[in-house]
Amino acid sequence: MNKALLRKTFSNLFVSILFSSMYFPNIAKAQSQLPSLTVGANVAVSADPICHRMETTLAADPRNAANLLATSSSSSEPACKVVFHSNDGGKSWSKSPLPEGARDFGDPQLTFDENDAGYYASLLTVSGAGGPAIGIFRSADSGLTWREKGIVPFFHQRFWDHEMIAFDRTDGRFRGRMYVFANSWRTLPNSSKTDTTAAVLFSRDGGSTFSKPVFLMPSGNGKANTSNNIVVLRDGTVAVHYSTTEISHDKTFVDGTEYVATSVDGGSTFSKPKKILQYRQQQPDFSQGDPVAMNELTSLPSLATDASSTQFKDRLYLAWGDWRSNRNLIWFSHSSDHGARWTVPAKVAGIERESIQQFQPAVAVNQHGLVLISWYQTDLRSYDVYAAASANGGRSFGPPVRVTSVASTGSPLFGPGAATDIGDYLGIAADANGAFHLTWMDKRNGVSEIYTARVDVAAP
Secondary structure (H helix, E strand, O other): OOHHHHHHHHHHHHHHHHHHHHHHHHHHHHHHOOOEEEEOOOEEOOOOHHHOOEEEEEEEOOOOOOOEEEEEEOOOOHHHOEEEEEOOOOOOOEEEEOOHHHOOOOOOEEEEOOOOOEEEEEEEEOOOOOOEEEEEEEEOOOOOOOEEEEEEOOEOOEEEEEEEEEEOOOOOOOOOOEEEEEEEEEEOOOOOOEEEEEEEEEEOOOOOOOOOOEEOOOOOOOOEEEEEEEEEOOOOOEEEEEEEEEEOOOOOEEEEEEEEEEEOOOOOOOOOOEEEEEEEEEOOOOOOOOOOOOOOOOOOOEEEEOOOOOOOOOOEEEEEEEOOOOOOEEEEEEEOOOOOOOOOOEEOOOOOOOOOEEEEEEEEEOOOOOEEEEEEEEOOOEEEEEEEEEOOOOOOOOOOEEOOOOOEEOOOOOOOOOOOOOOOOOEEEEOOOOOEEEEEEEOOOOOOEEEEEEEEEEOO
């Protein structure tokens, strides 16, 4: 063999070995730093095709990992007005009827108080009132039975929509206080238009009576104002976030601005709302009868806080759908100072196929500081649920994992060609042992039903 060629061959081999020893361990190390997800079996929670279910929610008992609650909006059939409960961590489910007073409702929400009692809230029709109140119901036996606790009343002929509920489960001076965050709206005089704002109320007696509302923004600003989430930090600080939206000038997009406000006195007063980001979502167009026209791609942002871990104490996590990539994908940001400053927005998961859209994110944090975001993903012919996790406080996320074992066929969205509207949100919660649980509206059998799955996240 030519000596020059031999020297070149050995030289190239040496460089290859050196490169491999330096580079590939770094790749392996980077991959080893990503959390791993294990998705459990998909379990049908509901099985009642007459109910036309939509808009599911979920709650996990903070001290008993076996105890879960789930529900959804549904048709007006009395048999459909139920809360589903599981005492084996979501492997099986039973249903319990709600009291007669809960028969007309929407936007159902579930949570647990500081003593592990379950709470259910929903919009409640009041005869002759012209708009909904909010009904509060309580279960002291892990969801087996429910009774009415109280009603959030009207104020100055303003009605309620899209309520969110939370309890202070800290050891601070506001322990046990219940918070309700909701849209407050009224129909403008001599007009079919509505004026909306967002308001917070609190209860010292578990929902029997409520304070007067604290309005977070002036009403009548000409924009749609939407309450999103309410969370309680470990020092008792209450954080809420809401969106103001308006149609773009060319009527093809919804332009949104996200705000955060906090209270350090148990909800009596709130800070001046802080503008934290702007986003854009596609505006639906039903004018041509397009079977893939949509409104749910204009989904609501989701907020969660780290209420347990030491490393990321009280960190706020926000996920939302955004059109900034010329299609709707899930974006993410976090704050380590009670919402004063936020990280530069980043995509949770890049998707190569341009036909794919992501919407309706939900975010939760377990006691180890692991973050899980779930969302619906669709090619506008079928849809699935996906999830991705972060083990480093939201600085990066591992690759997305499909949660649904079978795709739901048909458009998941409201509009021509859609069988039913899946609603504004899906359910997510972390249980007392750190496992995550998801609920979503599933159409694998042609009817919208509640499905659930357990997702275990292992830190690197």
